[in-house]
Amino acid sequence: MRHFLTLKDLSPVELHQLIIRASELKEMHKAGEIYQPLKNKVLAMIFEKSSTRTRVSFESAMVQFGGGSIFLSPDDTQLGRGEPIEDSARVISSMVDAVMIRTFEHSKVETFAKYSSVPVINALTDDYHPCQLLADMQTYQEHRGDIRGKTVAWIGDGNNMCHSYINAAQQFGFTLNIATPVGYEPKASIVKAVDAPIHLFNDAMQAAELADLVVTDVWASMGQEEEQRKREAAFAAFQVDKKVMQQAAKDALFMHCLPAHRGEEVTAEVIDGQQSVVWDEAENRLHAQKALLEFLCA
Ligand code: CP
Numbered sequence: 001m002r003h004f005l006t007l008k009d010l011s012p013v014e015l016h017q018l019i020i021r022a023s024e025l026k027e028m029h030k031a032g033e034i035y036q037p038l039k040n041k042v043l044a045m046i047f048e049k050s051s052t053r054t055r056v057s058f059e060s061a062m063v064q065f066g067g068g069s070i071f072l073s074p075d076d077t078q079l080g081r082g083e084p085i086e087d088s089a090r091v092i093s094s095m096v097d098a099v100m101i102r103t104f105e106h107s108k109v110e111t112f113a114k115y116s117s118v119p120v121i122n123a124l125t126d127d128y129h130p131c132q133l134l135a136d137m138q139t140y141q142e143h144r145g146d147i148r149g150k151t152v153a154w155i156g157d158g159n160n161m162c163h164s165y166i167n168a169a170q171q172f173g174f175t176l177n178i179a180t181p182v183g184y185e186p187k188a189s190i191v192k193a194v195d196a197p198i199h200l201f202n203d204a205m206q207a208a209e210l211a212d213l214v215v216t217d218v219w220a221s222m223g224q225e226e227e228q229r230k231r232e233a234a235f236a237a238f239q240v241d242k243k244v245m246q247q248a249a250k251d252a253l254f255m256h257c258l259p260a261h262r263g264e265e266v267t268a269e270v271i272d273g274q275q276s277v278v279w280d281e282a283e284n285r286l287h288a289q290k291a292l293l294e295f296l297c298a
């Protein structure tokens, strides 16, 4: 049995095969082919934070694969009333075929996985968002081919998405330039734990130089709503605008996991412009996670 808590849970070869498979599943789906490898299987989906893309993509994936899913929120389960995570993991996993969790502390998904009898998928924690990276890597591959040897610029917060890009730099073999304000760098322990060319900057233009892919994310993540104003001031020089994109390679792509705040981390001109592939990126959450579910459960 395998879990998917970070990108490091799969080998580089497995990850590469998975994103190629995601594009195949996408073609099959678009051709109207019925493919139900998870008939009668159930995915439990625990959401302790909000979601649009993750919920819709996992639920649709399970229906299209012939199975079903159960949406569980802390508001109406015992999870929100203090039942130990170990007990919840034993019970829930005894009744379903896989569990997807979106929560705060990364240690929660690790504990759940330890006590689960079925595969556990990290659907975002404060530290990582590996499912998003599957979609991002699939999207790059579809538009530009192999990302190996390319340069990615991460502009903004050293957050969960940034940490998953750090892991992806090792697993998919690219150079990662990270530009953050002072004090908002990614966790040093996560940077140190990868074998990949990671370069830290406090200047967006330096990080973006000749990048093949420019990526950003919100300045205040879920759980940091109270810091919004302070962060707006700290991140003012880290907006991805036309100038930043002009600093990148001529055919550079722009990605954002969404939801986006136009006028904050990215201008409308960039996210709604020619180089942006954010809609493909969002759609690919469905196809990439189908490939993941097939890998873990079929
Ligand atoms: N990108 C992403 O995970 O979006 P949601 O928060 O809408 O699931």
Ligand code: NVA
Residues within 6 Å of the ligand: 124, 159, 160, 161, 217, 218, 220, 221, 222, 257, 258, 259
């Ligand atoms: N960094 C963001 C990503 C949302 C998909 C957050 O954690 O809120």
